[in-house]
Amino acid sequence: MTSYDQIMKLALERGFYFPSCEIYPDAPAGFWEYGPVGVNMKNKFIALWRRELIRRDGMIEIDGSQIMSRSVFEASGHLRNFSDPLAECKKCGSIFRADRYLSEKLGKLIPEGTSETVLNLMISENHLQCQNCKGEFKPVTRFNMMFKVGIGSSNDVAYLRPETCQTIFVDFARVFKTMRGRLPLGIAQIGKSFRNEIAPRQSLLRLREFYQAEIEVFCNPDRLDEMPKFDEVRDITLNLVDDKFHRDLTAVDCLKQGLLPNKLIAYYLALLADFYGKTGIDMKRTRFRRLADDEKAFYSHLAFDFEVETSIGWLELVACNYRADYDLKGHSSTSNHNFEVVEPTDQTKVLPHIFELSMGIDRSLYSILEHSYREDFRHDDRVVLRLNPYLAPILFGVLPLMSKPNMVEKSRTIHSVLRKDFDSVYDESGSIGRRYRRLEEIGVPFALTIDQQTLVDDTVTVRYRDSMEQERIGIGDLKKFLDAKSAVD
Amino acid sequence: MTSYDQIMKLALERGFYFPSCEIYPDAPAGFWEYGPVGVNMKNKFIALWRRELIRRDGMIEIDGSQIMSRSVFEASGHLRNFSDPLAECKKCGSIFRADRYLSEKLGKLIPEGTSETVLNLMISENHLQCQNCKGEFKPVTRFNMMFKVGIGSSNDVAYLRPETCQTIFVDFARVFKTMRGRLPLGIAQIGKSFRNEIAPRQSLLRLREFYQAEIEVFCNPDRLDEMPKFDEVRDITLNLVDDKFHRDLTAVDCLKQGLLPNKLIAYYLALLADFYGKTGIDMKRTRFRRLADDEKAFYSHLAFDFEVETSIGWLELVACNYRADYDLKGHSSTSNHNFEVVEPTDQTKVLPHIFELSMGIDRSLYSILEHSYREDFRHDDRVVLRLNPYLAPILFGVLPLMSKPNMVEKSRTIHSVLRKDFDSVYDESGSIGRRYRRLEEIGVPFALTIDQQTLVDDTVTVRYRDSMEQERIGIGDLKKFLDAKSAVD
Numbered sequence: 015m016t017s018y019d020q021i022m023k024l025a026l027e028r029g030f031y032f033p034s035c036e037i038y039p040d041a042p043a044g045f046w047e048y049g050p051v052g053v054n055m056k057n058k059f060i061a062l063w064r065r066e067l068i069r070r071d072g073m074i075e076i077d078g079s080q081i082m083s084r085s086v087f088e089a090s091g092h093l094r095n096f097s098d099p100l101a102e103c104k105k106c107g108s109i110f111r112a113d114r115y116l117s118e119k120l121g122k123l124i125p126e127g128t129s130e131t132v133l134n135l136m137i138s139e140n141h142l143q144c145q146n147c148k149g150e151f152k153p154v155t156r157f158n159m160m161f162k163v164g165i166g167s168s169n170d171v172a173y174l175r176p177e178t179c180q181t182i183f184v185d186f187a188r189v190f191k192t193m194r195g196r197l198p199l200g201i202a203q204i205g206k207s208f209r210n211e212i213a214p215r216q217s218l219l220r221l222r223e224f225y226q227a228e229i230e231v232f233c234n235p236d237r238l239d240e241m242p243k244f245d246e247v248r249d250i251t252l253n254l255v256d257d258k259f260h261r262d263l264t265a266v267d268c269l270k271q272g273l274l275p276n277k278l279i280a281y282y283l284a285l286l287a288d289f290y291g292k293t294g295i296d297m298k299r300t301r302f303r304r305l306a307d308d309e310k311a312f313y314s315h316l317a318f319d320f321e322v323e324t325s326i327g328w329l330e331l332v333a334c335n336y337r338a339d340y341d342l343k344g345h346s347s348t349s350n351h352n353f354e355v356v357e358p359t360d361q362t363k364v365l366p367h368i369f370e371l372s373m374g375i376d377r378s379l380y381s382i383l384e385h386s387y388r389e390d391f392r393h394d395d396r397v398v399l400r401l402n403p404y405l406a407p408i409l410f411g412v413l414p415l416m417s418k419p420n421m422v423e424k425s426r427t428i429h430s431v432l433r434k435d436f437d438s439v440y441d442e443s444g445s446i447g448r449r450y451r452r453l454e455e456i457g458v459p460f461a462l463t464i465d466q467q468t469l470v471d472d473t474v475t476v477r478y479r480d481s482m483e484q485e486r487i488g489i490g491d492l493k494k495f496l497d498a499k500s501a502v503d
Numbered sequence: 504m505t506s507y508d509q510i511m512k513l514a515l516e517r518g519f520y521f522p523s524c525e526i527y528p529d530a531p532a533g534f535w536e537y538g539p540v541g542v543n544m545k546n547k548f549i550a551l552w553r554r555e556l557i558r559r560d561g562m563i564e565i566d567g568s569q570i571m572s573r574s575v576f577e578a579s580g581h582l583r584n585f586s587d588p589l590a591e592c593k594k595c596g597s598i599f600r601a602d603r604y605l606s607e608k609l610g611k612l613i614p615e616g617t618s619e620t621v622l623n624l625m626i627s628e629n630h631l632q633c634q635n636c637k638g639e640f641k642p643v644t645r646f647n648m649m650f651k652v653g654i655g656s657s658n659d660v661a662y663l664r665p666e667t668c669q670t671i672f673v674d675f676a677r678v679f680k681t682m683r684g685r686l687p688l689g690i691a692q693i694g695k696s697f698r699n700e701i702a703p704r705q706s707l708l709r710l711r712e713f714y715q716a717e718i719e720v721f722c723n724p725d726r727l728d729e730m731p732k733f734d735e736v737r738d739i740t741l742n743l744v745d746d747k748f749h750r751d752l753t754a755v756d757c758l759k760q761g762l763l764p765n766k767l768i769a770y771y772l773a774l775l776a777d778f779y780g781k782t783g784i785d786m787k788r789t790r791f792r793r794l795a796d797d798e799k800a801f802y803s804h805l806a807f808d809f810e811v812e813t814s815i816g817w818l819e820l821v822a823c824n825y826r827a828d829y830d831l832k833g834h835s836s837t838s839n840h841n842f843e844v845v846e847p848t849d850q851t852k853v854l855p856h857i858f859e860l861s862m863g864i865d866r867s868l869y870s871i872l873e874h875s876y877r878e879d880f881r882h883d884d885r886v887v888l889r890l891n892p893y894l895a896p897i898l899f900g901v902l903p904l905m906s907k908p909n910m911v912e913k914s915r916t917i918h919s920v921l922r923k924d925f926d927s928v929y930d931e932s933g934s935i936g937r938r939y940r941r942l943e944e945i946g947v948p949f950a951l952t953i954d955q956q957t958l959v960d961d962t963v964t965v966r967y968r969d970s971m972e973q974e975r976i977g978i979g980d981l982k983k984f985l986d987a988k989s990a991v992d
Binding site (some may be wrong): 026027028029032034035037038039040045046047048049050052053055056065066070072074075076077078079080081082083084085086100102109142157161162163164165166167168170173174181184185187188189192193194202206208210212222223270345348351364365381431433434435437438440443502 | 515521523527529542555559561563565567568571573589640650653654656657661663673674681699701711833834840922925
């Protein structure tokens with residue numbers, strides 16, 4: 015099975031991602047950059063998200079500020095609740111995230127909301143000491159994970175948002191009105207969020223600055239089964255887990271068996287599964303895990319994590335939370351703003367409830383890389399990233415078979431005609447085999463080779479990454495070929 | 504002429520942009536959100552930028568962290584130099600940006616780098632008082648405009664980047680190597696930057712959190728005229744201003760007349776002009792203004808601002824700076840990292856120089872809106888945003904002529920087939936005339952009307968926004984029609 019280290023090596027060597035500010039010793043941990051290949055792949059992932067979730071469902075998207083006022087987090091509960099338990103060694107001053115330290119040392123899951131009292135008890139009962147110096151721990155304290163910033167010369171307190179969704183809640187009334195919204199309505203946002211993790215780790219998997227794609231579905235809690243569009247997704251497969259694993263059930267069967275409470279939730283989970291199916295993630299290695307009460311976030315009434323199996327265990331890619339009226343009620347009472355909307359069918363006023371799909375983009379990209387990575391020992395130990403063409407960072411390479419001037423010139427001309435429309439590379443250095451390898455490793459689905467015959471009949475050889483089969487295509491047909499091959503099914 | 508207020512009204516009423524955290528009294532100034540229509544337009548602007556600058560030129564793009572370590576800004580000079588002069592009233596405590604206050608009161612430009620001594624002298628010589636209470640000012644002090652954040656439980660100092668380019672400089676060595684770069688090479692980045700402005704103002708025009716699209720061209724200072732691709736852009740028109748206005752000169756004439764120092768700079772200014780020509784900005788109302796020595800930023804050897812004329816004066820959209828070796832030298836000496844690269848032709852080592860195109864996305868979008876806005880009093884006082892189809896937030900609306908069930912059903916079916924591929928709306932409420940108005944106001948180029956004839960022969964009426972002409976098109980040909988019409992020329 016592909017390992018975390020293999021992906022990391024590929025990422026660093028080929029420009030998927032790498033540590034931020036790495037030339038400086040004071041580079042803070044938990045910050046990573048996307049290199050050129052990573053940026054393209056991320057952009058294509060986002061384009062697929064827009065296509066298969068936003069436009070398909072008729073959602074709308076906003077893009078708000080990352081710095082938000084103190085009141086927002088007063089209302090949201092983050093000032094009170096958004097903190098990690100911190101265990102500090104009395105002797106050497108080492109700092110650990112208490113719940114995770116306990117979980118590692120005791121080999122069992124410590125739920126996120128566990129109180130300081132319980133954590134202290136577990137530390138003393140198990141005689142846990144600092145792993146660096148065997149010192150004793152001070153009592154566990156709580157550390158708020160939001161980054162504070164001072165605004166203007168008066169240094170007014172504001173925060174970097176710890177989740178993108180707060181923008182959506184705060185802006186809801188204006189957006190719903192200007193866009194002439196009707197419930198249920200999904201409002202989405204892609205952007206950076208910031209969490210001052212005590213112990214960031216594993217590159218893209220626990221970052222202090224990360225990309226979220228969050229969808230907040232505003233709905234009427236009395237009409238969660240009025241979803242005619244559910245029929246479009248009823249046969250999509252979901253792997254649901256509660257106390258047992260219900261494999262390969264369709265969305266409609268999950269409803270019938272009472273594993274999901276209503277059509278709205280079933281519809282959006284199915285839509286999400288359909289989306290991830292198109293990313294190339296192996297859906298047999300995914301699950302929707304219903305969280306136990308002590309695992310849920312403080313705002314959640316019902317929670318499913320969409321998880322994917324990787325070499326380092328099951329990874330949460332999307333948190334699906336029924337947040338009910340927690341958010342709009344909180345912002346309403348703190349701001350004295352009315353968030354109720356009128357249902358046009360019967361003129362009743364309703365404070366919308368919210369069902370959320372909170373996606374981690376960085377983790378999703380990591381998972382796609384891991385599930386797409388293949389080593390093919392039959393052929394030169396080649397490494398192939400079997401990305402779907404519409405997610406491939408580079409769609410094709412243009413390769414002159416030999417470095418003869420007329421072949422090179424022809425190749426450059428072909429490339430210059432196509433380059434504006436597609437992400438592509440031109441490569442003339444090294445043997446053709448080595449050039450194929452370089453392309454395969456970053457998932458380029460097509461190699462266009464320009465050879466002697468090209469100069470005669472204006473055709474090129476198209477070589478397919480996965481099958482290594484080749485066919486000849488006329489230069490004039492290339493754009494059409496590439497458009498068709500990079501379309502989403 | 505279109506006014507700032509007209510655009511602001513449209514932006515607020517139709518979901519282009521609006522203030523952040525507006526429901527809260529402690530919402531900090533200088534933060535704005537893009538609404539659904541604004542997000543789409545911004546995404547299309549960025550897609551055009553990628554097409555016409557990045558892919559056309561063969562640049563590469565990265566996407567780095569916004570929080571960067573202290574050393575970065577030690578090396579870049581921002582800790583010392585990136586500050587605004589601040590005038591505080593002794594009596595009421597009001598705070599002003601000293602240079603701008605002087606400039607407003609005295610009606611003349613105060614260069615950005617003017618020293619505190621000179622500013623204090625100007626205040627006293629002109630007997631300037633606080634405009635709020637007539638109080639005297641304290642001596643001018645300097646206020647660093649970077650936002651500081653504390654990392655981890657030890658609260659290590661880091662900063663939100665004040666410009667995206669620092670990421671590109673810091674990452675240069677790795678990116679150049681992994682991507683097997685050759686000079687000249689453009690490395691670009693789109694992302695947020697943050698400046699703690701003393702007096703943010705005018706919505707998208709002076710923000711504390713804003714979008715930049717920066718291109719840093721790494722080049723060999725001895726080979727600035729070795730640019731064969733200059734020939735592709737030699738006839739593009741530039742409006743250059745130094746002490747006089749040289750209108751409508753081609754790039755090659757600018758070179759011949761000695762107005763531009765080398766082909767590399769001429770090439771990139773021409774590429775930029777070509778890009779903006781495609782955004783719909785009226786290029787006759789643009790100029791490249793060569794900055795005087797006392798106007799330039801501290802790192803710049805030669806600077807041209809690309810400016811566009813708007814209702815509130817000439818607006819800087821892109822700062823084009825020849826930064827020479829300022830950046831790599833600074834990071835090299837602070838980090839002890841070697842940034843030299845080897846020229847493959849003669850194996851010489853060279854520390855690349857940098858020519859930068861630093862674009863403000865928010866301001867660009869504002870300018871496009873203003874230049875596209877038309878009031879057409881001949882027809883119902885209609886407001887039309889004449890956006891190019893490839894920049895229009897919504898490409899088409901699907902409108903059933905009447906709200907008959909079969910027409911509505913047919914319309915929804917047509918929409919559901921097309922919606923994944925294009926940004927579109929479905930609208931059945933109000934008279935057809937009112938629905939056209941709503942679409943025109945946000946720049947939707949095409950309205951597809953479904954009428955009685957559609958039910959008979961599967962054709963729809965396509966109405967063109969600008970000419971208001973109509974033609975009938977078969978449903979099966981719509982995708983092809985829309986693809987062709989939204990392609991960039």
